[in-house]
Amino acid sequence: MQAVKNKSLKEGIRAALNKEKVAKGVFIGFAAFSIIAVFAIILYIFLASLPAFKDIGFFNFIFGTEWYASAGKFGILPMILTSTVLTLISVALGGTLAVFTAVYMVYYCPKRLKGIYVQVINLLSGIPSLIFGYFGLVMLKPAFEKAFGLGSSSGLLLSSVILAIMILPTVTSLVKNSLESVPMNYYEGALALGCTKNQTVFKVCLPAAKNGVIAAFVLGIGRAVGETMAVQLLLGNQANFPTGLFVPVKSLTSNIVQEFGYSTGLHRQALIATGFVLLLFILIINLALWAIKKNDKISGNRMFSRKLKESEGAISKFSYHKTGSAQDALWIISCVVAVIVAAILIFLIAFVLANGISNISIEFLFGQSGNRKTTLLPAFVSTGMLVLLALLIALPLGIGAAIYLTEYAKRGSKFVKIIRLFIDTLAGIPSIVFGLFGAIFFGEILGMGYSLLNGGITLSLIILPTIIRATEQSLSEVPDSMREASLALGASKVRTIFCVVLPQAVSGVITSIILSIGRIVGESAALIYTAGSVSTMPSGYGSAGSTFAVMMYKFMSEGLQIDNCYATAAVLMIFVIIINIAVTLVEKFFKKKV
């Protein structure tokens, strides 16, 4: 009797151990998926662009100065330069505005306003790029033409102003985070030494957050390089060198999105190769970002522990005498910038809603859609199907990866760092590259063609980093004492994770779901060549379908249904607002609970 009991106990332990191992293996696999995805994207886009590099010649392709597909000229140097200049201008502009906005939010914003202001920034980041682009085309472009007395203001200036507004929220929230993590004693110390508040903010706190600011700028660069739908409406799209602010130029992304659809043979391969060059840009930017993050602590301290050179003594004496007014001026600037940013957002929302709301009707939203009249009903269904499929794939993968990163991995181990790097890379890949990958890999190699299946899987890759990050964030907020208590009570690790830790992290999961829905509703560049652009009702995952943003693009393209275009934009805007409110509510709800 005793022996039998012993044996079953042993087996039980072994079984449990195995279960543990299996679980751990599964989580590692989920975590490593990001690595596989990134490699698959790089590999397939590289393979598909090889023939172009071979036939055109690598140097002829990169340094060729002319692009005219009909005559077989494929040189992308003008586009590389355009993308670079465009990015630099817009990041300089948007980044500067963002730093001032963040400073205002952290140090000058009245407490009551702060909550609202955070919402303003979040809202701005949720607006689909197509809306920004259309706004630029019908509002800003004519305004510029009047102001500068031009026939057409398409080009670098127009695009970079819109791009600056688009990257502003991302940069702002990152700068804000790093300003908030500057130790309070820096601030207090400076005040105690007799600095005014403005001097403290601009001479002590902002320099202390230098690394965060640089990282935010680099991320902004990544965003600007990859932006597609907005800039293609505003650039003018001729493959010229960027020799002036109003010369029509073409970026790497706008080249792909405008020509990929009808391209064949070498032309198509050359466009994929353009995508590969774009991907290289992004990889370099991500590595730079990684290096900055790695150096975070060291250089942060260097700022304050550096030795004063003798020659600096005189300068600093002088500079302390004249400071004060400069910082006061900066303070005024940051307040003005903050007001401008809020005004831009309000103007954008008002513009879209004012033009769109009157065209929204129950019939337009839910009426039977067909060739006679297009309604948004198919967009509801297609978007719903895409959300469902993308979440079904990405949620388990994302949550599993987050569990591995917080529960299993040794904090700071090399493997974890690599996984993080790849998750960040995946997050930084522009949606047009995902679109290319989806079209090549799922569409052609796996034979899915234009279908919701293809679109859904492609989208799951796009939302994966969001899910991992949000879940990880809330998992790491679960106090260790809960885990220890559970383990001490004899629960296995897997049980602890699923029954104790994960339930605490529900808010993160729900937030990530809502954010993913927001992303999918507004996505267009990745979907046009994967899920297609039809206005008909999908009859299953095998058929093509359009999200709201793609539908808006369609209405805009035909040019006969501008009312519908505005109406769809208004519906999108309302979605964005609802999603922002939902995220806030979820966070509030769970904060209260805890």
Added chain:
Amino acid sequence: MKKHFKKVVAALATIAVGASFAFGFVGCASADDGKTELVISGSSSVTPLMERLAAVYEVLNEDIKITIQTSDSGTGVKDAIDGKNDFGMASRNLKQSEAGVVQKTICKDGVALVVNNACSIGSVTSSQIYNLYANGVSIGNITNAISREDGSGTRDAFDGLIKNDDGAKLEDFLKEHSNFANCVDIQNNTGAVKSAIAGNSSGNLTGYISMGSLDETVKALDFEGVAATVENVKNGSYKLSRPFNIVYRSEELLSAAAKEFINFILSPAGQYIAESQGYIAIQDYVAA
């Protein structure tokens, strides 16, 4: 907390299952009617006409469902070659490189040069337009222009029809220089061209769109002294026109449903619809 978690999971699961049922239902509703689906893809210029034709045809034949994918002529031809559609739409003639498919003209369409309603200029000549696009020479106060992207059928017709006084075509100029003059922007759809011109209240921007897409937001210019009207395209005095074609691999490979739809397009009823939408019926209709 655990209870709470379960509730949330249960709620999510319910939503997921509910949603899949709903979508499944919708899916069945459209698929299980036993409707035959026709997939047509291609030119954004032909699309508005094709949608009208399809709408009428669907009413006449309740067992047919027609799906139209809008992009450009190049895609329409490419999809037809790849067998991805029942037939493609192209607003230009097939190119030599596009082997393996045949084309059938369903009607003609004028290409209208358009400006903002506030523009004072009412008429232009071919060589003026050539010099504007190629060399940036303004026409009165028209200093800038918009063209379409390389794959557009409208652009193909435009580049082939616009000549300077020496008879050189725009397409010859492009073969040599790759780019238009710096005063020319490229937009890749009719809508963006119209939006840009409608917003240009100073009236110094011109562009070209399908005549069927004309409406009150923009003004059509006379070309070589001839107004852009259906009659003038028909009697041949307005020179800027091109065919609307459908493209497929061969008669034999067409499905029965596709054949019938094409017959409908070419029938007097179909041709009447084309004319009523601002396009030009092809000759056989006029004879019939």
